[in-house]
Amino acid sequence: MLNCKETSELASRSLDTKLSLHEHARLLIHLAACKLCRRYLLQLRFMQRAIAKQRRAVSTSLDPQLPAQARKRIQAEIDKHR
Amino acid sequence: MTTQIDPDRWLAEYGDFLYRYALFKLGNAALAEDLTQETFLAALKARERFSGRSTERTWLTGILKHKIVDHLRRSGRETALEDGLSDSASLDAFFDNHGHWLSEHQAWNNPDQSLEQEKFWHAFRDCIAHLPPKLADLYILREINGVSSEEACKIVDISTTNNMWVMLSRARMRLRRCLESNWFAKAAGE
Numbered sequence: 544m545l546n547c548k549e550t551s552e553l554a555s556r557s558l559d560t561k562l563s564l565h566e567h568a569r570l571l572i573h574l575a576a577c578k579l580c581r582r583y584l585l586q587l588r589f590m591q592r593a594i595a596k597q598r599r600a601v602s603t604s605l606d607p608q609l610p611a612q613a614r615k616r617i618q619a620e621i622d623k624h625r
Numbered sequence: 626m627t628t629q630i631d632p633d634r635w636l637a638e639y640g641d642f643l644y645r646y647a648l649f650k651l652g653n654a655a656l657a658e659d660l661t662q663e664t665f666l667a668a669l670k671a672r673e674r675f676s677g678r679s680t681e682r683t684w685l686t687g688i689l690k691h692k693i694v695d696h697l698r699r700s701g702r703e704t705a706l707e708d709g710l711s712d713s714a715s716l717d718a719f720f721d722n723h724g725h726w727l728s729e730h731q732a733w734n735n736p737d738q739s740l741e742q743e744k745f746w747h748a749f750r751d752c753i754a755h756l757p758p759k760l761a762d763l764y765i766l767r768e769i770n771g772v773s774s775e776e777a778c779k780i781v782d783i784s785t786t787n788n789m790w791v792m793l794s795r796a797r798m799r800l801r802r803c804l805e806s807n808w809f810a811k812a813a814g815e
Binding site: 546547548549551552555556558559560579582583586587589590591593594595596597607608609610613614616617618620621624625 | 640670720725730732736739805
């Protein structure tokens with residue numbers, strides 16, 4: 544059976560790629576018996592969901608888009624240096 | 626294959642992408658704007674040298690990456706040559722010799738509520754900016770900018786997909802712990 548360290552790595556990888564059937568089964572077996580690893584996977588999923596949500600945000604002050612003013616300024620600089 | 630370079634499209638196509646990368650890496654919006662601008666200007670100067678072996682975006686991101694390293698060095702922040710795969714970045718601090726968790730992490734209370742709070746994002750961004758540098762690069766590119774494994778490995782200089790998974794796992798482990806102590810534990814104590 545996987546230990547918690549191995550499980551944490553597999554849990555992380557499950558966010559990046561599709562696990563093989565064998566890996567998936569090993570992950571599930573460990574999770575069924577381990578509260579901390581279940582919690583860990585839930586929290587990793589939460590972080591991924593949170594980040595994806597911020598990526599789509601368009602109206603908060605934390606909007607990760609280049610502000611319009613900066614955009615204008617940078618375009619002017621690009622034009623000047625071409 | 627001909628090499629296409631088209632500065633007219635740069636800002637529209639890569640402006641947000643580069644800005645976001647710099648913003649999360651540095652945690653400072655004004656600085657992120659400046660370095661995005663510097664990147665485009667440096668790219669204009671160097672456009673003869675664009676080989677077309679990578680995409681325009683990969684090339685521009687590489688330039689920005691160097692700008693960020695230069696900036697951090699000038700401002701005296703460590704830019705250790707830590708590669709994300711060294712022992713210091715490993716999971717050993719989190720597990721005992723048998724691979725059991727060293728400490729019991731708590732369940733997060735109503736985490737989705739946090740998404741509405743601006744302070745939560747500051748905490749999140751802060752935690753990302755404090756990851757070991759290469760882990761931060763990779764995490765930002767994959768999770769925030771959503772680039773493919775292939776492109777992320779190219780930009781961050783990771784040799785195999787397997788190494789990338791190992792590094793992402795290390796980044797998430799650290800980020801989870803940081804978020805817990807900088808946000809969820811505090812929220813629970815209030």
